[in-house]
Amino acid sequence: MSHFMSKQSKTYQEAVEALQKLLLEEGLDHVQRAAATVTSPELKRVFIETGYTFSSGTSCLARLITGKGCPHSYYHPTHQGTPHTAPGSDHTFLLLKDGKPCLYYTQPYGITWDTLVKLVACCQRHGLEAIIDSQLSWWFPGKTLGIAIRAKEINV
Numbered sequence: 001m002s003h004f005m006s007k008q009s010k011t012y013q014e015a016v017e018a019l020q021k022l023l024l025e026e027g028l029d030h031v032q033r034a035a036a037t038v039t040s041p042e043l044k045r046v047f048i049e050t051g052y053t054f055s056s057g058t059s060c061l062a063r064l065i066t067g068k069g070c071p072h073s074y075y076h077p078t079h080q081g082t083p084h085t086a087p088g089s090d091h092t093f094l095l096l097k098d099g100k101p102c103l104y105y106t107q108p109y110g111i112t113w114d115t116l117v118k119l120v121a122c123c124q125r126h127g128l129e130a131i132i133d134s135q136l137s138w139w140f141p142g143k144t145l146g147i148a149i150r151a152k153e154i155n156v
């Protein structure tokens, strides 16, 4: 019996039974980790198939805003008002399309109201927008949010 899959194959049913056994023996955390172990690489692969590449440089939000290199240092963490990270960032990546920064990507375990307000303000200040969707997260799927930040009104 499932709320999520009406027509179940034998393999699907066996996987569900294995996860139910794991739940009883080791708890919810291990079930989520097992499921994420399977889904994480696939979610990342599907994302990359859309034409993105990972930047080998610093995952810096200013690189997306300015199109230039990371200007930050320990002594100048907000160089000329450009932030290095978006509020609430965790497990960040900078993705390129056609060799240029086009997506700042963060996958936090959650986001508080205050952090969300700061994120919106940061995006508005720098002409960005954020898409928040659990389907975008490949860093521990089921536990993290995927937040994709991009220049406003650009089709990605």
Ligand SMILES: [Zn+2]
Residues within 6 Å of the ligand: 058, 060, 061, 062, 063, 070, 071, 072, 083, 084, 085
């Ligand atoms: Zn930076």
